[in-house]
Amino acid sequence: MARSGSTASVPLIRLSAFNPFLQELLSRNVDASKLLEAHGLPAGFPASSELFVSALSMYTLVEQSAVIADDPFFGATVGGNLDSLAWEPLSAAAAIATTVGELLNRIIVNATDHTSGTVFSIKTAGDRSTFGFARLIDPTFAPAQNDAFYLGYMVNLLKSATGDYWRADQVLVRLSDPAAVPPKYRNLHIAKGDDRGFSIAFPAEWLFAKFEKNSFAARAKLATQSYAPHSLLESVRTAIEPHIHECDLTVGKAADLCGLEKRHLSRRLKNKGTTLAKEIVSLREARASKALAETNERVADVGMNVGFKDPTVFSRAFKNWTGHSPQAYRRTHQTNKHSGIKNETQSKNCRRRKRNVGNNAVDDCSGAG
16 A cells, blocks of 8 residues: 655644534534534534544545535535634635635635645646645545535635636536536536545636636634644654554554655654654553652543553553552642642632731741641
8 A cells, every 4th residue: 555655744634624424414404413523523513623633544534424414415515504704714715815826826825824734735737726625644545525525615715706707518527536526517528537635626817807806605703723733743743642542553553644665764763763653652642651740530431541451561551651650640740739739728828917017027837848
């Protein structure tokens, strides 16, 4: 199975990109909680814009959403019904663009903060321009619903942006599986491409069309958000962290989640002074330590949440990581936590008493704690 090994970091996509699919499933009374939980993700709606998942996980989520919706055209429906400004890279671009060409170029730039799994581009050759994206990994399956979603969404975007220039018969769309789109969809020319990307080609003169902001229902809401992790280590950790509860999380599976070939990824991590196995252990230790210090979860449940079915095996592993048994670690850290709260409360009471007696204050707190 061939995979790209040229990316500087593991390809990631902002989890909130899945919100349009969640919203459509909810409108059809389809429960998506098990789908999300199966990927180690929070089951609530809307999905967080502060979380990132591996590109492969996102592609899988979208394909599986069509299965539970029992709709072979689910992606096209979601994309076609989506408010044009619901996608953050477009909403920011639409606020300031004055031509269609500027709009598309600003989308290309803005998209880098929301995904490191794809690279958007626009190319012009003669009298034709092509806008689209290339995936940085080879998916293990045809991302048909993903591409169909972009078709529905991008056609609406381009049609709204170009106004009177729009002619469906002058548009050619290429995607991984045309069967994911209804027959004669919007009278477009639709052709089969490969699994690595999506494109929509149109007359180059449309780039110079004045961007009709008024054709969009709302203006962009600009907000400060976190940026997609770009370093190798940060993106590896982001990709595998939602899966550390899985008992069968092997090094090979972790590499698959990152969308990179195991040998290549291992070599790059070695250059950073670490390994996939070490990163998995580090994430498990961090989650377990946090749970023991901050919650009253049973030790057995803490172990299950970091991939250990047997509490004894978890206790042995945790002691190997930290030098303490889970019970001893909890006693130490929860005692320190409560002691810190007590000292802080005593300090506040001390300051309050000093204020009450004014300049004649006597420090009676020297022995506190």
